[in-house]
Amino acid sequence: MKRAVLSGDFKKLRKELSKILPLLEQDPKWHVSVFAEKRASCVYSADLRKTNVSDNMVMGAVLRVYNGYTLFEEAVDDLSIENFQKSAKELVTRVKNSQSKGQYRPYKTLSWKERLKTKLDPEISSQIPENPGAGTEVHFGISYVQDPAIVTADQRLQKLKDTLVKVQDLALKAGLKKEDITFVVAREGFGFEESIYIDRESNISQAIYRQSFTVVIMSGEHRVFHRVGGLGGREIIDETKDKDLLDCLKDLKGLQNAGRLKPGRYRVVFGPDVTGVLAHEAFGHSQEGDTCARGRSQAWELYKSGEKAGNQHATIINNPAIYRDGTHSFAAWGSYFFDEEGWLAAEHVLIEEGKLEVPMTNFTSALRLGISRTANGKRESFANGVYTRQTNTYFKAGKETLEELLSKIDYGFLAMASAGGMEDPKGMGIQVGIAYLEEVKNGKLTGKIFRGPAGGDIQMTGYTPDVLNSIIGVSKVECETADPDHAAYPFNKAGGCGKYHKELVVAGCGGPYLLLDQVILG
Amino acid sequence: MEQLKDILSRRSEIKGWMIQVENIHRRERYFLLDKNEIATDQDREVKQQNIRLRIFVNKKDPARQGEAEKMIKFSLPLEEQVDSAVRSALETDIQKWELPAKLDVMLPKLKTADLKMLENLDKVMQDLTEQIYSVALKKRDVIFNSAELFLSVHDYETHLSNGLTHHSNRTKIFAEAAFSTLLAKRSDEYLEYRWASGLKELSIDELFNEAAERARFTSLVVKKPESGSYFVLVDSAVLDLLMHDYLTQLSGGSKYLKLPFIEVGQELIKGAEGDLINLKLDPYLDYGADTTAISPDGLLQKPMDVVRDNRVLETLSGKQYSDYLNKQPTTVRGNLVMPPGKYSRDQLISLQPKILEVLQFSALFTDPYSGTFSSEIRLGRIFDREKGTVEYIKGGSLSGSIFANFKNVRFSDKLVTRSTFSPGMSASGESASGYFGPEYALLADVSVVG
Numbered sequence: 001m002k003r004a005v006l007s008g009d010f011k012k013l014r015k016e017l018s019k020i021l022p023l024l025e026q027d028p029k030w031h032v033s034v035f036a037e038k039r040a041s042c043v044y045s046a047d048l049r050k051t052n053v054s055d056n057m058v059m060g061a062v063l064r065v066y067n068g069y070t071l072f073e074e075a076v077d078d079l080s081i082e083n084f085q086k087s088a089k090e091l092v093t094r095v096k097n098s099q100s101k102g103q104y105r106p107y108k109t110l111s112w113k114e115r116l117k118t119k120l121d122p123e124i125s126s127q128i129p130e131n132p133g134a135g136t137e138v139h140f141g142i143s144y145v146q147d148p149a150i151v152t153a154d155q156r157l158q159k160l161k162d163t164l165v166k167v168q169d170l171a172l173k174a175g176l177k178k179e180d181i182t183f184v185v186a187r188e189g190f191g192f193e194e195s196i197y198i199d200r201e202s203n204i205s206q207a208i209y210r211q212s213f214t215v216v217i218m219s220g221e222h223r224v225f226h227r228v229g230g231l232g233g234r235e236i237i238d239e240t241k242d243k244d245l246l247d248c249l250k251d252l253k254g255l256q257n258a259g260r261l262k263p264g265r266y267r268v269v270f271g272p273d274v275t276g277v278l279a280h281e282a283f284g285h286s287q288e289g290d291t292c293a294r295g296r297s298q299a300w301e302l303y304k305s306g307e308k309a310g311n312q313h314a315t316i317i318n319n320p321a322i323y324r325d326g327t328h329s330f331a332a333w334g335s336y337f338f339d340e341e342g343w344l345a346a347e348h349v350l351i352e353e354g355k356l357e358v359p360m361t362n363f364t365s366a367l368r369l370g371i372s373r374t375a376n377g378k379r380e381s382f383a384n385g386v387y388t389r390q391t392n393t394y395f396k397a398g399k400e401t402l403e404e405l406l407s408k409i410d411y412g413f414l415a416m417a418s419a420g421g422m423e424d425p426k427g428m429g430i431q432v433g434i435a436y437l438e439e440v441k442n443g444k445l446t447g448k449i450f451r452g453p454a455g456g457d458i459q460m461t462g463y464t465p466d467v468l469n470s471i472i473g474v475s476k477v478e479c480e481t482a483d484p485d486h487a488a489y490p491f492n493k494a495g496g497c498g499k500y501h502k503e504l505v506v507a508g509c510g511g512p513y514l515l516l517d518q519v520i521l522g
Numbered sequence: 523m524e525q526l527k528d529i530l531s532r533r534s535e536i537k538g539w540m541i542q543v544e545n546i547h548r549r550e551r552y553f554l555l556d557k558n559e560i561a562t563d564q565d566r567e568v569k570q571q572n573i574r575l576r577i578f579v580n581k582k583d584p585a586r587q588g589e590a591e592k593m594i595k596f597s598l599p600l601e602e603q604v605d606s607a608v609r610s611a612l613e614t615d616i617q618k619w620e621l622p623a624k625l626d627v628m629l630p631k632l633k634t635a636d637l638k639m640l641e642n643l644d645k646v647m648q649d650l651t652e653q654i655y656s657v658a659l660k661k662r663d664v665i666f667n668s669a670e671l672f673l674s675v676h677d678y679e680t681h682l683s684n685g686l687t688h689h690s691n692r693t694k695i696f697a698e699a700a701f702s703t704l705l706a707k708r709s710d711e712y713l714e715y716r717w718a719s720g721l722k723e724l725s726i727d728e729l730f731n732e733a734a735e736r737a738r739f740t741s742l743v744v745k746k747p748e749s750g751s752y753f754v755l756v757d758s759a760v761l762d763l764l765m766h767d768y769l770t771q772l773s774g775g776s777k778y779l780k781l782p783f784i785e786v787g788q789e790l791i792k793g794a795e796g797d798l799i800n801l802k803l804d805p806y807l808d809y810g811a812d813t814t815a816i817s818p819d820g821l822l823q824k825p826m827d828v829v830r831d832n833r834v835l836e837t838l839s840g841k842q843y844s845d846y847l848n849k850q851p852t853t854v855r856g857n858l859v860m861p862p863g864k865y866s867r868d869q870l871i872s873l874q875p876k877i878l879e880v881l882q883f884s885a886l887f888t889d890p891y892s893g894t895f896s897s898e899i900r901l902g903r904i905f906d907r908e909k910g911t912v913e914y915i916k917g918g919s920l921s922g923s924i925f926a927n928f929k930n931v932r933f934s935d936k937l938v939t940r941s942t943f944s945p946g947m948s949a950s951g952e953s954a955s956g957y958f959g960p961e962y963a964l965l966a967d968v969s970v971v972g
Binding site for chain 2: 009042050051052053055056060069070071072076078090098102153183221222263290293294295301383385421422426427431455457459462500520522
């Protein structure tokens with residue numbers, strides 16, 4: 001098995017960054033650290049009229065000082081030693097001139113011995129050398145089978161053009177005419193992300209390949225899409241099968257004659273994408289430590305009181321350490337080895353059978369709430385601040401097959417296509433967007449597609465604990481068969497997340513199928 | 523920059539290029555309540571430079587060309603970066619178009635940046651911080667939870683292969699405040715946020731007072747709305763989002779790509795009978811979020827009427843799509859301007875026996891191609907004239923369509939200015955939308971499920 005390594009630039013930068021720490025350590029009570037990242041990504045696209053390549057790169061470093069009251073950061077993209085020295089001086093002056101308000105909460109930098117007390121995934125522990133110390137350079141690289149970095153632009157664009165042809169061919173099989181397909185775009189995203197975190201006790205780095213493949217197909221105003229993504233080798237791109245495209249095209253055909261949903265309460269099976277949004281928006285966002293520390297989440301009160309917020313089916317997990325997504329050989333979209341504040345990735349249960357557990361945290365929220373840190377300190381880029389953010393959030397899988405879940409519906413729907421969502425951490429409302437629904441009658445899919453009452457997306461709304469109490473069935477990961485699951489984790493799709501109306505980050509979104517009763521759809 | 527230009531001009535494959543440089547200086551503070559004091563959770567400073575290069579290369583087929591975009595770093599070897607962009611461009615295939623000739627007119631001098639922020643960003647941060655300390659701890663019957671304040675100064679340079687060089691700047695502010703109230707069984711909150719182009723557009727006092735007042739409203743919520751069809755009063759944030767989104771159907775790109783498109787001469791809203799919509803793009807308005815003298819491809823931007831009395835007068839095409847569609851290029855950037863309606867807010871509320879005013883949507887999702895929109899209602903109130911009551915509601919979802927719900931729209935007589943800057947991780951960076959239009963609109967026959 002091969003693993004991604006740091007680029008030459010970042011190997012050199014790592015040496016320079018180590019020299020910055022002493023400049024920041026002007027007070028022994030301060031906790032200081034340095035984080036640097038480079039995210040190089042390229043999007044290749046082909047539609048019916050053109051092909052395109054767009055290259056993006058975000059590269060910078062963040063110098064950090066925590067003085068017991070406030071986390072101060074200086075984020076720069078000039079990575080010269082001269083600029084680091086100047087920036088460090090400015091940052092120290094800013095810290096010294098600051099007003100200290102609120103409670104003093106000191107932080108002791110964790111040694112490797114303390115770090116290794118946590119249960120770590122073998123993918124992480126196997127990459128840590130024996131007896132690491134403050135000066136040990138520890139590197140984590142994503143594993144891959146086919147090297148994605150050696151694939152040429154020509155090869156990538158050719159695959160995209162082939163996909164366009166395939167879509168047009170398959171359209172006929174789906175009952176569409178060629179002219180019904182008014183727009184198709186196929187996109188491949190390839191990213192190489194590397195980062196370094198250094199404090200007085202650790203010096204860690206990671207290198208990750210991120211890949212996605214998206215197809216959007218339109219017929220007039222109607223739109224369907226297919227997306228696959230993960231971390232690892234070129235094998236990720238090969239996950240898109242003809243059946244996936246054909247299923248999309250059948251939905252597109254259905255959308256041409258879609259019915260309008262009569263608003264009301266229904267029994268519904270949520271597919272993995274929609275289940276993922278539900279988990280993310282429910283406990284999910286409410287279980288983000290910074291939101292709790294700001295006094296903005298009801299989950300913190302429910303956790304302290306022990307009041308249940310869901311039934312026995314409501315177990316939601318956040319896990320940045322999924323290195324085998326479902327039955328795939330590659331890692332889930334929202335995974336990494338450590339977060340952007342240097343905390344090693346590990347599974348964290350957010351709610352177990354309806355009972356809330358401690359929230360996930362970033363550095364400052366863990367201190368403010370007086371709870372353990374988790375690996376959820378993420379930022380949009382080095383230029384943005386750290387918040388508590390989700391990685392891969394999903395419901396724990398159950399034991400039923402999809403067929404068994406559908407058989408429990410007399411009249412209702414299957415919701416496979418997600419269309420965003422929104423949390424309401426304090427008021428406990430929830431919104432889960434569904435692009436369209438497929439009708440279920442007497443336990444069988446009818447093939448009839450429904451859109452929202454006005455012809456657009458459907459919104460599932462409700463009071464979060466009510467929604468989590470309405471779950472009446474949970475599928476296995478490998479839900480097509482009654483055989484025991486081989487996969488340790490459910491499939492997580494490639495998704496994104498905004499927080500407080502901005503701050504976009506990647507997030508894995510998925511889970512098993514869920515059967516819910518009396519769901520409000522409108 | 524000169525070295526990069528020199529490398530680009532020496533490459534024979536390259537037929538043209540565009541360089542956008544953005545230098546950013548940002549200050550950020552996150553505040554929260556800590557032991558009855560307003561503490562600063564994070565205090566950040568950011569210095570960043572983004573350089574976006576777009577190149578065009580010749581292909582064997584004279585009717586086609588290649589194109590690629592790349593983020594350039596001056597700290598990395600330039601020759602290698604240009605090589606990589608050229609290699610990518612040569613692999614692509616797109617219909618040929620030509621960059622415009624260099625502008626030979628004097629560009630207008632526009633007001634785009636707040637002078638105080640340009641002068642001393644740290645001082646403005648400190649002044650606003652003091653205001654937050656003062657207003658957040660004002661004695662109220664709701665609790666202050668948290669606030670964020672982001673200030674930034676952006677210097678832009680545009681360099682085109684046709685010789686055009688243009689400098690501009692912009693200032694941006696993001697501020698938010700969250701207050702909560704303790705209900706009998708559980709608490710609820712209200713988060714209010716605003717973008718602004720400068721200090722004149724943002725009042726910290728108003729933002730905090732409104733967030734606090736609306737947090738108090740959450741304690742008055744008695745139920746979800748009843749399912750049915752409503753007249754719905756929405757504010758300028760919703761109008762801004764919907765109208766900007768709907769402009770997609772007037773873009774030359776949509777026509778070229780065979781996406782839903784409304785032709786010149788057609789009605790914007792078929793069969794409209796209420797206040798007829800007038801839309802203008804004005805890139806010259808003082809401190810508008812999208813105030814700019816030129817487009818990214820180097821064309822002079824001028825105020826342009828887009829829709830008059832619900833009839834499309836002009837569609838939007840930059841040089842690329844104008845070449846493809848064989849028409850003259852038009853303004854593509856600018857603030858969206860809509861004239862006022864005839865009614866005050868109170869009059870709008872009294873136009874119908876029962877009105878649902880949405881104070882905040884949870885997340886309004888829109889589809890520019892179908893013209894539909896939907897969201898959970900985070901907070902609203904129902905004015906019932908016959909009963910003489912005002913009931914606060916929360917929850918349930920609303921789904922609408924521009925085609926159906928704007929047929930009988932009524933706009934308010936008060937105009938407001940809004941700036942919205944959407945962050946983005948893409949190479950094309952942020953997008954900005956400026957809105958100068960009515961503060962409220964009353965929509966008809968909107969479906970709500972409780």
